[in-house]
Amino acid sequence: MNNRLVALCVSAGFLCAGASNAWADAGAHTMVTPADLSWGDVPSLPAGAKVAVIEGPLNEAKPFTFRLKFPANYKIPSHSHPAIEHVTVIFGTFHMGVGDKMDTSKTTALGAGSAAIMQPQTTHFAWTGSETIIQVHGVGPWAINYVNPADDPRKK
Structure with a gap:
């Protein structure tokens, strides 16, 4: 594949990253600004995290994009x-x-602008020192499986 075609494919991917659920399901073109995001609680994460789903549903085998907002000193x-x-x-x-x-x-x-790609079933952990916002995307279904079941807030 030549460099121009690679650049075009990468650009198209970035343009689609901000699409909403309507785009994923109906093919409509949608643009989302930070002011458009609606934040809610995340039952599968420790208390304090907030989620804003941009594209999904997260529980189906479809593309998803969401943001997570974490307070300072979150683990x-x-x-x-x-x-x-x-x-x-x-x-x-x-x-x-x-x-x-x-x-x-x-x-x-x-830091801001950095990226990480976690392969399926790779155990990992994270923490913040200050308020942090990340964007997560992939193809669902998305789920979180804790190594130690006692860490799962859904079981408390």
Whole structure:
């Protein structure tokens, strides 16, 4: 594939990343600004996180895009996902590490504009020092499976 075609495909992917559920299901062209986002609680994450779904549904085998907003000093215990997960840091610093147990000394600090790609079933964890917003996208269904079931807020 030549470089011009690769650039065109990458550009098209970035243009579609902000699409809404209407685009995914009906083919309509949609643009979303930060002011358009509607934030809600996330039952599958520890208290304090907020989610804004841009494209989905998250529980079906369809493309999804959502943003997560974390407060300062937030921790996500070690977990995995059944499908590939693409993370882009929008604001703040998202510290990510790989492994079955949270170890804040073994993380990479991802600042705004940084990205991470987690392969299916890869156990990883994250934390923030200040308010942070990330964007997650992939093809569903999206789910979070905690290494330690006691860490799962849905079971408390």
